Amino acid sequence: GQNIDQPTEMTATEGAIVQINCTYQTSGFNGLFWYQQHAGEAPTFLSYNVLDGLEEKGRFSSFLSRSKGYSYLLLKELQMKDSASYLCAVLNDYKLSFGAGTTVTVRA
Amino acid sequence: EAQVTQNPRYLITVTGKKLTVTCSQNMNHEYMSWYRQDPGLGLRQIYYSMNVEVTDKGDVPEGYKVSRKEKRNFPLILESPSPNQTSLYFCASGKRQGGYEQYFGPGTRLTVT
Numbered sequence: 001g002q003n004i005d006q007p008t009e010m011t012a013t014e015g016a017i018v019q020i021n022c023t024y025q026t027s028g029f030n031g032l033f034w035y036q037q038h039a040g041e042a043p044t045f046l047s048y049n050v051l052d053g054l055e056e057k058g059r060f061s062s063f064l065s066r067s068k069g070y071s072y073l074l075l076k077e078l079q080m081k082d083s084a085s086y087l088c089a090v091l092n093d094y095k096l097s098f099g100a101g102t103t104v105t106v107r108a
Numbered sequence: 109e110a111q112v113t114q115n116p117r118y119l120i121t122v123t124g125k126k127l128t129v130t131c132s133q134n135m136n137h138e139y140m141s142w143y144r145q146d147p148g149l150g151l152r153q154i155y156y157s158m159n160v161e162v163t164d165k166g167d168v169p170e171g172y173k174v175s176r177k178e179k180r181n182f183p184l185i186l187e188s189p190s191p192n193q194t195s196l197y198f199c200a201s202g203k204r205q206g207g208y209e210q211y212f213g214p215g216t217r218l219t220v221t
Contacts, residue, residue, distance in 0.1 A: 002167070031207035042198060042212035043151070050207060087151065091207050094158055095166055096141065100150035 002026045004099035006088050011105045012078055020073045020102045022088030034062050034073045035087040037101070043087055046073070078106050110135045112213035114199050120219045121189060129184045129216050131199030139202040140182040141166070141210065142174065144195040151198065157182055189220045 003025040012018040024032070031050040035043035049055055049064035049071060061074040075082055085101040112133045121127055133140065141156040143166075153166030157176040171193055173185040182201075186193060197216045202208035 033207070033209070042214055044212070045209050048207050048209055089151075094139070094156055094164065094208070096153055096156075096208075096210070097167060098143075098151040098153075100148060 002090065002092065002097040004088055004090055004097055006086075006099040006102045008100070009103045009105070011107060014078055014080060014106055014108050016078050018075045018078060018104060020075070020086050020088075020104070022071045022073070022099055024069050024071070024088070024090050024099075026069075026090050026092050026097065028092040029066060029090060030093060031091040032062075032064055032071050033087075033089040033091065033096070034060075034071075035089065037085045037087060039084070046086075075104070080106050080108065082106050110211070112199055112201050112211050114197075114213040114216050116216060117214060118217050120221065122221055123190055124188050127186050127189060127218075129186075129197060129199075129218070131182045131184065131213060132180050133182075133201040133211070134180065135201060135203070135211065136179065137201035137203050137211075138179070139204065139208045139210070140176065141200045141202070142172070142182070142184045143198045143200065144168065144193075145198060145215075146195050154184070154197075189218075191220050194218060194220050 006022045034046040037043040047062035083106045088099040142154040143151045155174040157163045199213040200210040202210040
């Protein structure tokens with residue numbers, strides 16, 4: 001089975017940094033995704049990690065440690081529009097399993 | 109415009125009345141998938157397809173059927189809907205490169221009474 005854990009909620013101030021952790025225990029691993037989902041909308045792709053290390057893309061970075069079953073998404077210079085749910089997902093062969101999502105609230 | 113479309117966007121139906129939710133993509137993606145999203149449970153994969161005539165079960169396939177007769181279309185069929193299938197449904201498609209990075213449709217909100 002698949003077990004993917006991430007915090008339910010986080011709150012941060014505009015301009016700050018927030019780190020969303022994701023731990024996983026899965027029967028196989030072919031990559032880890034982060035998606036962003038604003039309320040009432042479809043998820044949109046943020047990042048994909050298949051090798052250990054840090055991937056940086058503008059204000060967003062994602063880190064993966066396969067040996068520890070651990071990833072994090074780092075959001076820098078937070079903006080109000082970053083208030084959303086962030087979904088961690090693990091690819092196993094062709095199956096994609098999601099965590100329950102972390103709701104990030106950015107306060108002025 | 110590259111997109112995934114779903115129809116209908118909203119549907120209220122009664123228990124046992126067969127229904128189909130259509131999904132179409134114009135990006136020539138090999139991979140397509142259906143998910144349901146429920147509060148507190150996140151997105152759960154129902155079925156996926158790696159290419160035409162190739163489909164497989166996700167984590168919650170019971171009560172659903174799919175078919176992939178053409179590359180662009182991947183309909184979701186509920187032969188006998190029940191109230192526990194009330195949910196928000198997303199279709200997605202993905203390209204083989206980059207681990208099948210997926211593009212999601214706008215969602216279909218289904219209520220079964």
